Structure formats: structure tokens, C-alpha cells
Amino acid sequence: MEDVYSLSLKQVYDMLRRSVQNLCDKYGVEYCINFFVEEPQVLEFGDFASNVAMVAAKHFKLPPLKLAEEIVANMPLNNSYFAKCEIKKPGFINFFFNNEWYVEALQNILSSGTSFGRTNFGKGEKVLLEFVSANPTGPMHIGNARGGAIGDSLAECFKFAGFNVEKEFYVNDAGNQIEKFKKSLAIRYEQIYKKTPNFVMPQDCYQGEDIIKHAKDFAKIYGEKYVNSSKQEMEQAILDYALPINIKNLESDLLKYKVEYDNWFFESNLYKDKKIYEVIDILTEKGYTFEKDGALWFGYSKCGGAKDEVLIRDNKIPTYFASDIAYHYNKFKVRGFSRAINIWGADHHGHVDRLKAALSVLGVERASLYVVLMQMVRIVKRGEAVKLSKRLGNSVTLNSLLDLIPIDVARFFFNMREPNSHFDFDLDLACEQSDNNPVYYVQYAYARICGILKKLAGFNFSLSANFSLLNSFEELDLIKHIAKFPFEIIEAVKSYNPSKIVRFCLDGAAKFHKFYGVCRIKGEAADLVSARLGLCEAVRITLKNAFNILKIEAREEV
């Protein structure tokens, strides 16, 4: 059964369209009117409002208010979800839900249970969502933590909305940063035995403690075995040792963070099977590559780009851009996804357009790839931004963050802001276990409901409870909010913005707390008790499903 909110919204559109169509026939006007129906901000303007009369006024050559009157007069409300509609000042038509709307909304939630919020909006479309894809040369930092929370919750939104989603981690286990990684490892290993006086790590190497630890652990196992080997042999041995450990750590750290991937896609596979060259050959066939200074270039300027881009360096090693094209070609043309979503840090924004340009040459529509650009995270401590640098090895890792704050708090915090806004992560607030912390606010609402349901377990609430007894403002407002859940998920999907779910939880918790303060349950007449318990259960179901999207725990007690 479709949810009542969407049904009633569709109903308003249908009724208005039919009425306007009739008037078009009557006045001999051609129907080409683009209007909307939305939820007004102010309560007195009803549950839905439409601007149709204002938009259509000039077509009909009638004043908006006059036209609104005609539209309404032409639009019977019987057998609808609406009790009345009103016409207001510049020409708005405002609709008000009838009692059935609220009753059916509750029945729908209660009977849907764990599947409430699920829709067939996506019609099973195959979507690939790639996120985090942190470099396997070191631990994940705070930006990866944000990407993980956003990506994973967004994937859940897409699943709820009826998409067939696969979550993928792209492992950059090839290319330049791996060269740098093994060089850094080898130097640290060598230094365990050589002990050069006043040794300083070269500028172009990774400076982090994790490199030293790998070298030490490697030395524990192999001792001096590789000290006198060729540089190449030494680097390969220590790389073969350290890289799998790093990848395994990425996997287990993300799992701890409740992020589980369907696929781990290795960049090295694109090299092994010559996939990169096959894709470059296609670009060449289409006439979009050329040679210059010993390198092979992509003619990006031919597709509107500012400058051309190197695909294969003069040393014959392909660039990251080249493997990225091959990787995305694989997503669309090999594995057949109709849509790919990437979550990238905003510092990669310059890559979006050139990748799309290359893909369009390969026959992939630019719009098939959507890149969510996630703005940078700033760590704020005592009101001051903390300067972090991965190169200096003092960045906050995901792990060290999770030592400071519970996983729920981290996942919730990183989804409080929309991806495209700069995010100040307030470490002090996140660490605080108090009423200031918004995570506890929503979890407390859930626990309160569970408390009530437990205390009044003797009462039965059923679909046949007399829900029309719920008619206070707080009750109706709460029902209206939770009924909107499936719609809200679709909004999150359309805007690639899971923070809408966090806001939904916060608003829902606030409305429940208000209801709780005004409406008592225990001690009321039996039929009112069961109606209100039904409302509580419906809120519980909704919050629980929303928590599942965010992967935060629904605790029955605080």
C-alpha cells in the first residue's frame, strides 16, 4: 500500500489538474500550466498549498483570486483526503486534511512496520555507490569518516527508495602513491639497521608513525634479510607485507564504523588485464588522444575543458586519470550500472568534469555519473580550528576519533550537515554525554516510547483503535510528521543528501517530546489509551526505521 502522504499529494495534483483542464475547455485556453503543490510554512495555510491560480492567471486573463474561486468551485472534495480548501490573498489555494487522512496514515504505518518508508520510487534501478576509497597507504582520516557516514546512509536511503544499490570501495593499490609508500617503508626499514646520524625522512615520503611501525614489524619477522637486497627487491618485499595489512585494517575499521561493502575493487586489476589500454584505445579510435612531449594526452579541450590532460606519461606509466576512466568505464559498460554515484572530497572537484568528458566520448551519458562533493571537515576544539596535516602525520584518524566518541555519535554528527556545506566538527560537543548532544535527544525519545509501551503492555493497540480520538494539535502534528517519512527518504535520494533523515529524526523527536508533555496515556479512558499507544508505536516504528538508515542504535533504555 502506498503511503498516505504521497497518495494525498498526488490527489491534490490530480484534482487541480482536472479542474483546470475543465476550465481550459470552458474558456478555450490551451493547457500548458506548470504549477506546484507544497507544504506551507505557516499552519493556518493548511496542509498543502498550490500556486496554480497565480501561475495560470495570465493564461486565463483573470485575476488570480477570481480564477482560484473558479478552480475550487469546479473541484469536489468528496472521496478525497481533504476536508476543505481555502483561498488566500495573492491567490493561493490551501488544502486541509480530513480525519480519515490521519487515521489511515497511522494504520498504514502500523501495518507496514519495518517496511514503513520503503517505496518503489527507484523501480529496481541498478546503482553503484562508491565512497571513502581511502588510500591504502595509511589509516583513514576525519574526511574519510565523513564520507563513510554520508555514503553508507545514502546507500540505505536508496535501498529504502527501491533502488538496487551496491556499495563499493575502490582500492588505489597501484600507481604513484604506492611507489611513494614502498619507498617510505624501505627507508624506515633500512634505518633500523643503518641508523644514519641525524637522519631525516625525505620530504617526498610519508612521515607518519604507521610507516615506522610497519618497518619494525617487518624487521621482527624478516630481520636483516632484505638489508643487502636490491632496492627493488627490498621495496617489493616490504610492500607485499604492509599493503595487505593496511587494506585489511581499512576493512575492519570501516566494519567497526558499521560500513560494510558489497565490493572491493582493486585498481591493480585494471593494470593486470590491460584494461586501461583497451579504454585508451577507444579514446584514440574516437580521435580524442594525441602525443606530445613523449606522453599520450586526452584532448579535454576538444570537449570544452580548459586544458588537455595526460593519460600516459613519457615514462609509459598511466596517470591516475587514465585508470579512473577505465574504472568508470568498467562500472557502466562492463558491469552495466545505469547510474554511478561517487562521494568525493571537494578538493577533487576539478576532476569531475574531465572524467565526465572522457566518459561521454566512451558513450556514457554525463548525467549517469553523479559526484557528491563533500566539503572539508574542520576539527574544532574549544572554539579553535585544529590544523591537521596528513603529510606531517598529525591528522585525526577514524580510529582515534572512535576512541573518543561512540560510533552512533560519529555517524549522526557527520550526517547533520548536508554534504556540500563546510563542516565544523566540534570535538568537545561530540565527546559530551549530555543534553547538549543531539544524538541523545533522539535516542531519548525512542527510549521514552519504549518505556510507555512496556509500562502499558496490558493494553492492546490495534489497527481498529479509534484513532479519530487523536485530535489535539500535538497529536495531529506528530502524525503528519511521521507520515511524511517515505516522502522524506525520496527527497534525500533526489538531492543525494542523507542529512534530511537526521533532521527528520530531530524534528520527530521534538514533536514526540511535545506530545508527551501535553497528552497523558496512563489513566485515560480505555479507547483513548489504545489510540495514543497506537500513535506511540507508529512513532517508534518510524524512528527505528530512520535509525536503521543512519545505523544508530535504537536503545530501549537510556
Place this chain on the structure above:
RNA sequence: GCGCCGGUAGCUCAGUGGAUAGAGCAACCGCCUUCUAAGCGGUAGGCCCCAAGUUCGAGUCUUGGUCGGCGCACCA
């Protein structure tokens, strides 16, 4: 210099071309004999960065500025 993102209450941020611009935190004043006070109610707080334009209507769209973040490698 060019490009992307942002500027809304003291702070952190919502806001679909619509009606009277909202929330949380901080400040101040109240509310537990009751189903969980990690809660609720109230007060106060605004040249929506500036300027021009588009139209019935602009925080929202366009252009030009300004301030901040991030890019502009044969790095990833």
C-alpha cells in the same frame, strides 16, 4: 589570473521563486507527588555579505563586486 563551494540570530546551521525567514546551542525567566526532567513552556536576539537586474512576488534566479574555504602537476 581562472574555476568550484560557501556567507542567513552571539555560535553551528535549515530554508522547493511564494504568504509573517526558522531550529539547536549560548543568555535570561519558569515547569518534576504523575508514562524516563538526557524533557517541556516562555523572553530576548535579523541591512538573509554589498549593489544592480529579471517579475505579480527574490534569502532563493542573473550579472558585477566583496570576504572565507578548496582546486588549477607527466601527485592521487
